Amino acid sequence: MSVFGNVSLGYLVVETCRFADWRRFGRDAIGMHLDDLSADAMRFRLDAQECRFLLQRGPAEDVTTLGWQVDDHETFDEILRRVRRCGVPVTTGTDEEAALRGVERLVRIPGPNGLAQELYTRARIGGEFSVAGAGFVTGEYGLGHVAVTSTKPHQVRGYYNTLLDARLSDFIDETMSGVKVKIRFLRVNRRHHSVAIAATNRLPINPIRTRVQHLNIQVAQLDDLTASYQRVRALGFDMALDMGQHSNDRELSFYAVTPSGFEWEVGWNPLVVDESTWRPTTHQGISIWGHEMQRGADRLGQFTTAARSLLRREDTVPALAGAGIPD
Structure with missing residues (x-):
């Protein structure tokens, strides 16, 4: 049985201590709906769904979880x-965790590079x-996509193929800061991609600190895009x-820079x-x-992160x- 086409990216969980900055970024700059839940949790909405982004207080300043809606x-x-057949543990989410995410039948599965994967049915x-403006485009294809970096693309x-029957959409070859990078784009439905995987060619390094390099959301109209751009500026x-x-x-x-340091497209x-x-x-x-790149690249920081990745x-x-899927 193929699960392709019956899954979409539903929400993300972010761990941060910068709640005040995130309020200004998410509500005032990007234009999402904000719900303050407590001193330690807040949510952003794009549509009628109760939660598209859950922010919880903590030191990571990073995306910690991807939530996948299963039809x-x-x-x-x-x-x-599939998960249990491979001997991978499945954790059932608590009622409190499900309520924070605004979902039903929640389970959690370990994911690549510490990025947990959660499944829910409704x-x-x-x-x-x-x-x-006119709002955001979500619906049957999900909220957008995430891009991750890896030394083992x-x-x-292979992980997303096993879990979600992800299909390869295409590749991009790019040179960034003098380093050759190959990006693989995977789709789990008709959205062009829900996950992009970037890796340096023939170099086992990862210059990105965060688990997610960027996430993407889609606006309904061109005027919404330009208005959001102007608000961010x-x-x-x-x-x-x-x-x-x-x-x-x-x-x-x-692409704007979030208060936690990863990028928001x-x-x-x-x-x-x-x-x-x-x-x-x-x-x-x-x-x-x-x-065009707008913020000055922190070359020393990227070099340090890349060097540390060799040891991790x-x-x-x-x-x-x-064994992975060869190109």
């Missing part, structure tokens, strides 16, 4: 069978909410990459994959135009990754 119990049980619908790809948040258009999914977007109008005709290809460069074992959850 039906049959698909949910199939994924759990999202609870909240009351009235207020977002900027084949194993990470006006409120003084750093811009990582200026406005531009991607070479593979053709999305128009910009706001995009408009990416293409939707036609499964009957789509064939993976390789693109040279991430952008057709634009996406990257856990890809081998039991689920298998």
